[in-house]
Amino acid sequence: MTKNVKVILITGASSGIGYDAAGTLARLGHRVYAAARRVEQMEPLKSDGVIPMRMDVTDEAEAEGCVRTILEREGRLDVLINNAGYGYFGAVETVPLDEARRQMEVNVFGLARLCRLVLPAMREQGSGRIVNISSVAGKSVLYFGGWYHVSKYSVEALSDALRMEVRPFGVDVVLIEPGGIRTGWGLIAADHLAESSKGTPYEKEGLREAETLRKAYSIRLLSKPSIVTRAIVRAVGARRPRTRYRIGFGSDTLVFFHSLLPDRWWDALMRQAGKLHF
Ligand SMILES: NC(=O)c1ccc[n+]([C@@H]2O[C@H](COP(=O)([O-])OP(=O)(O)OC[C@H]3O[C@@H](n4cnc5c(N)ncnc54)[C@H](OP(=O)(O)O)[C@@H]3O)[C@@H](O)[C@H]2O)c1
Numbered sequence: 001m002t003k004n005v006k007v008i009l010i011t012g013a014s015s016g017i018g019y020d021a022a023g024t025l026a027r028l029g030h031r032v033y034a035a036a037r038r039v040e041q042m043e044p045l046k047s048d049g050v051i052p053m054r055m056d057v058t059d060e061a062e063a064e065g066c067v068r069t070i071l072e073r074e075g076r077l078d079v080l081i082n083n084a085g086y087g088y089f090g091a092v093e094t095v096p097l098d099e100a101r102r103q104m105e106v107n108v109f110g111l112a113r114l115c116r117l118v119l120p121a122m123r124e125q126g127s128g129r130i131v132n133i134s135s136v137a138g139k140s141v142l143y144f145g146g147w148y149h150v151s152k153y154s155v156e157a158l159s160d161a162l163r164m165e166v167r168p169f170g171v172d173v174v175l176i177e178p179g180g181i182r183t184g185w186g187l188i189a190a191d192h193l194a195e196s197s198k199g200t201p202y203e204k205e206g207l208r209e210a211e212t213l214r215k216a217y218s219i220r221l222l223s224k225p226s227i228v229t230r231a232i233v234r235a236v237g238a239r240r241p242r243t244r245y246r247i248g249f250g251s252d253t254l255v256f257f258h259s260l261l262p263d264r265w266w267d268a269l270m271r272q273a274g275k276l277h278f
Pocket of ligand 1: 011013014016037038055057083084087135179180181183
């Protein structure tokens with residue numbers, strides 16, 4: 001295997017960003033192991049050379065088994081792309097705490113679990129790269145996005161901490177911060193928002209916001225997953241990658257206005273955004 005061919009594990013590869021990135025990375029010649037729960041969804045990726053694996057990132061034994069299999073077959077693991085994630089939108093008061101915990105289990109502890117599993121091998125190799133798919137949701141808070149933002153702010157903090165710690169072992173940590181990307185993510189977040197709002201004092205606003213989210217994620221204005229893939233390819237291949245790649249619809253604008261506006265102005269803007277008609 002040449003030096004430029006990397007052994008890669010990417011999670012959440014059964015749809016959206018992960019699916020697109022897995023196929024592209026394999027077509028570029030890398031050895032790509034693609035993990036998700038809906039393993040059948042990844043069948044078409046096999047024609048690009050991708051190797052699908054069943055993994056729920058919340059399942060320690062399954063995650064450990066996948067990493068062990070890759071190391072046994074390849075003798076190394078160069079890149080981990082932590083992409084698996086979803087949004088449980090809803091008012092802080094009404095989202096059941098079990099759902100909030102599950103959100104953190106997938107988006108944060110799942111990611112941390114995979115980091116812990118690959119680091120011993122990367123340390124032994126004296127090299128490795130961890131690419132964490134965060135979001136502009138780790139930089140600013142949208143209306144009814146509470147627990148999702150908690151999870152993505154956590155991914156930002158965890159990645160910044162990890163980057164300092166593993167640098168002496170030759171391992172680098174990169175954050176990808178997409179804006180709005182046209183995937184199934186928006187519909188899942190909207191369904192959760194509607195579900196957790198019904199029959200509560202937040203019902204009217206929650207259902208309206210859920211409808212806005214659904215419409216926003218069905219318009220062509222949002223960026224394609226390939227925009228994120230491009231940043232992932234750079235993060236994987238660059239000799240000295242940036243610590244953060246912010247890309248996709250509205251990402252820079254959102255972060256810029258968030259840094260500029262007083263908190264209450266931001267709050268008002270976000271609440272008004274829910275009334276937008278797409
Ligand atoms: N779309 C956006 O606007 C946007 C913006 C910024 C950041 N992001 C982030 O980008 C990442 C990918 O999202 P996407 O937009 O591509 O959405 P998506 O199409 O819904 O893909 C989400 C992926 O995560 C996987 N996943 C969910 N729960 C999992 C679990 N417990 N174990 C393993 N895999 C799990 C899903 O696979 P299975 O269900 O088959 O397991 C699926 O492959 C997420 O971290 C998301 O937060 C998205």
